[in-house]
Amino acid sequence: MELYNAASVLVDRAAITPTMSSSFDATMGASKCNDGVMITKTSTSETLCHTSATDSNPWLEMAYSCNIQLSSVKVYNRQACCGERILKFKLESYVKGNVFATYKFADAGATALNVYTVDMKGGAHAHV
Numbered sequence: 001m002e003l004y005n006a007a008s009v010l011v012d013r014a015a016i017t018p019t020m021s022s023s024f025d026a027t028m029g030a031s032k033c034n035d036g037v038m039i040t041k042t043s044t045s046e047t048l049c050h051t052s053a054t055d056s057n058p059w060l061e062m063a064y065s066c067n068i069q070l071s072s073v074k075v076y077n078r079q080a081c082c083g084e085r086i087l088k089f090k091l092e093s094y095v096k097g098n099v100f101a102t103y104k105f106a107d108a109g110a111t112a113l114n115v116y117t118v119d120m121k122g123g124a125h126a127h128v
Contacts, residue, residue, distance in 0.1 A: 018062050022054075075117075086105075
C-alpha cells in the first residue's frame, strides 16, 4: 500500500505505522504492507502481508502523524495467486480519529485488479 500527500508525493514509508487485525504467520506481518516490495508472479509468500485465515473481520491500518492530508492511496494486490480475495473491501480515511470518507469495493463478481487507486478527499489515516 502506498499513501500520497496533497501534493501527490509518495509519503515517506518511515513516517507510516502499519498495523493489522491479525497475521497469517510471523513472516507476513503488517510491516510487509509498507516495505516497498511489490508482489509479482514469482514472489514468495514472505514478501506479502496476510491476515489470519480465521480472522472474521480482517483489517489493515496505515497511519501517519503528519498534518498533511492524503490525496490518494494505492492498494497493490497479489499477482502470483489468490487476487480475488481482495475483491470486496472498503477503505476509510480518518481525521483526528473520526471517519472522514469511506470508499467501497464490493463487486465480488469482478476480475481482481493488480492496483486499486483511491482518490482521497483528505485524511490522516487509511484503514482497509
